[in-house]
Amino acid sequence: MTAAGAAVKVAPVQPESQPPVSRYFVKSFGCQMNVYDSERMGDLLAADGHVASEDVKSADIVVLNTCHIRERAAEKLYSDIGRLRKPRADGSRPLIVAAGCVAQAEGAEIGRRAPDVDVIVGPLAYHRLPALIADARNGRAVDTDMPAVSKFAHLPARRHQGAAAFLTVQEGCDKFCTFCVVPYTRGGEVSRPVTELLSEAEALVASGAVEITLIGQNVNAYDGGVADGETTLAGLMEQLAALPGLKRIRYTTSHPRDMTQALIDAHATNPKLMPYLHLPVQSGSTRILKAMNRAHTRDSYLATLERVRAARPDIALSGDFIVGFPGETEADFRDTLSLVEAVGYAQAYSFKYSQRPGTPAATMADQVPEAVKDERLARLQAALTVGSHAFNIASVGRHTEILLERPGRKPGQLIGKTPWLQSAVVNVPGARIGDLIPVAITAGQPNSVEAVPLEPKRAAA
Ligand code: 5AD
Ligand code: SF4
Numbered sequence: 001m002t003a004a005g006a007a008v009k010v011a012p013v014q015p016e017s018q019p020p021v022s023r024y025f026v027k028s029f030g031c032q033m034n035v036y037d038s039e040r041m042g043d044l045l046a047a048d049g050h051v052a053s054e055d056v057k058s059a060d061i062v063v064l065n066t067c068h069i070r071e072r073a074a075e076k077l078y079s080d081i082g083r084l085r086k087p088r089a090d091g092s093r094p095l096i097v098a099a100g101c102v103a104q105a106e107g108a109e110i111g112r113r114a115p116d117v118d119v120i121v122g123p124l125a126y127h128r129l130p131a132l133i134a135d136a137r138n139g140r141a142v143d144t145d146m147p148a149v150s151k152f153a154h155l156p157a158r159r160h161q162g163a164a165a166f167l168t169v170q171e172g173c174d175k176f177c178t179f180c181v182v183p184y185t186r187g188g189e190v191s192r193p194v195t196e197l198l199s200e201a202e203a204l205v206a207s208g209a210v211e212i213t214l215i216g217q218n219v220n221a222y223d224g225g226v227a228d229g230e231t232t233l234a235g236l237m238e239q240l241a242a243l244p245g246l247k248r249i250r251y252t253t254s255h256p257r258d259m260t261q262a263l264i265d266a267h268a269t270n271p272k273l274m275p276y277l278h279l280p281v282q283s284g285s286t287r288i289l290k291a292m293n294r295a296h297t298r299d300s301y302l303a304t305l306e307r308v309r310a311a312r313p314d315i316a317l318s319g320d321f322i323v324g325f326p327g328e329t330e331a332d333f334r335d336t337l338s339l340v341e342a343v344g345y346a347q348a349y350s351f352k353y354s355q356r357p358g359t360p361a362a363t364m365a366d367q368v369p370e371a372v373k374d375e376r377l378a379r380l381q382a383a384l385t386v387g388s389h390a391f392n393i394a395s396v397g398r399h400t401e402i403l404l405e406r407p408g409r410k411p412g413q414l415i416g417k418t419p420w421l422q423s424a425v426v427n428v429p430g431a432r433i434g435d436l437i438p439v440a441i442t443a444g445q446p447n448s449v450e451a452v453p454l455e456p457k458r459a460a461a
Helices: 032-047 071-084 101-113 126-138 194-206 233-241 261-269 286-291 298-311 330-343 370-394
Strands: 023-028 061-066 095-100 119-121 141-143 164-168 211-215 248-252 276-278 316-323 347-352 399-407 413-417 423-427 436-444 449-453
Touching: 023 032, 032 061, 032 095, 032 126, 032 164, 032 211, 061 071, 061 101, 071 095, 071 101, 095 101, 095 126, 101 119, 119 126, 126 141, 164 194, 194 211, 194 233, 211 233, 233 248, 233 261, 261 298, 286 298, 286 330, 298 330, 316 330, 316 370, 330 370, 347 370, 370 436, 399 423, 423 436
Parallel strands: 023 061, 061 095, 095 119, 119 141, 164 211, 211 248, 276 316, 316 347, 423 449
Antiparallel strands: 399 413, 399 436, 413 423, 436 449
16 A cells, blocks of 8 residues: 555655755665665666665665565664664765565554654565655655556666676465465565566666576466466576577576476576576475475475486586474484485575564474574584585586676686586686686685686587
8 A cells, every 4th residue: 555644754855955866775685586676676766867876875865675584684674774864974864765575564563663764665566666755755655565567567677787687587476385474575476478578688688698597486487477378487598598698597496396397308408598406495304394385295306306407417406494493303304404415405595494473384383492493504504515515526627607797805816607606716817797708617615616717619518
C-alpha cells in the first residue's frame, strides 16, 4: 500500500539551502538480487536527474537496500540508520530510504523503531522510488505493495559499466522451505519475458559486458514469463549464447527440484555456459531435509550431481548449508559432513540457523543451542575449506581464460575469475580490468589460485 501520510514529522527532503541536484548513494546488503536491484535503483535516480555520490557522507539521498534472510542482516539496517540520522557539520542529514526485504517484511516496525526513515519501499515496488522521494516532502512515504504489474516494465534503460553484469530473470519463490522468509518478502515465482531479457542483455553487451550472470531466487524455475510463454532457462541461455559479444554465461541460485535434464544437458552443449553450479543442499540428513520441506533427499541430491558431472565432468560445485536447524542431532550433522566429503565442493556458503519470524521452523520444538551451532559451523567450515583447497590444487596445470575483475593487493597484481569461479591472482603487464586473458594455473590456495599469462594461442577453454 502507498501511504504518503506522515506518521512522524521529518525534515523536508530538499530544504531551500540544498543544491538543486541531489547526490545519491545506494548501499547493498545481502544477495546478488539486491546487487542488481541496487544498480537499478541507481538507474532510476539518475534518470530522475540525481547524480551518484562517491561516498555515503556527501550523499543527499541514501538508499539502504536491506536483506532479511538472517537476523544480523536486519540489525545492520538499524545501525546504519543510527549513523545517518546524526546531523552533519552543516546541520543537515540525508533523506533515508529503507528498501529491500527488511522494508517489505518489517515496514511498520521500521517506522516505529527508526522514525527518521523518510521512504520505505519493498523489492517489488522500487520502480516507484522517484515518486516516493517526491512524496516524502510531506512526510514518510511507504510502498510495500506486491503489485500485479512487473516493476521491470517501468525501469529506465540500464547504465551498467563493467565486464561482468547480473541480470535478474526470475524473482520470488513458491518452495516455502520452513526456515526461509523469501516467499513472504519476494512473493511467488515470476519470470521475466524472454524478449525483455534479450534486449537488456544486448544493452549490457553493447556497454561492454562480456559475462552475464542470470539471477533469480529460483533461477532454474525460469519459465519464459507470461508474455512469451514457455521457455526454459536452458532455452533462454541458448538464445543469449547467440549474442556475439557475450563470452560467458552463468546462473544462480538453483533449487535441486528444478534441475531438469535439459538444464543439465546445457552444461554439455552450450559453449558459453561456464562449468559452475551453485546448488544449495542445506543439510546432508534426509530427516532434516524433510523437516525443512526441501522436496529433495540426500540421495536424490547426490543423484542429480552425478547427472551433472556426467554432462560436464570438470564442473565446479557450490552449495549453501544451514547448521543447527531445529531438531538437528549430532548424527544429522555428521550426515552433512559426510555429504560434503562425498561431493567435493569447490566453494560453499554456510550459516547458523536463524529463527525468522513468521516461518514454520521458528516455532518448532528442539531449537539448537547457540553454542552447539557455533561448534558445528566451525567444523563444517573447516571441512569446506579442505574441499575448496583440494579443488584449487587439482586445477594446477590447467590452461584457461580468466576475466580480470579488480586490482590485487600487491602492486601490478590483478584478480580475475576462472571459468570455475575461482579467484585467480596474476601479474600481466599492460592488461586492463575487463580483459579476458589466457593463463596457466600454477598454484592452489584455500580460497584462490595463482596464475601466469599464456600466449593467446596456447589457451584452451
Ligand atoms: N537461517 C540460516 N540460513 C538461512 N538461509 C535462508 N534462511 C535461513 C535461515 N533462517 C540460507 C540458506 C539459503 C541462503 C540464501 O541463506 O542456506 O540457501
Ligand atoms: Fe528460501 Fe527455500 Fe525458496 Fe530458497 S527455495 S528462497 S531457501 S524458500
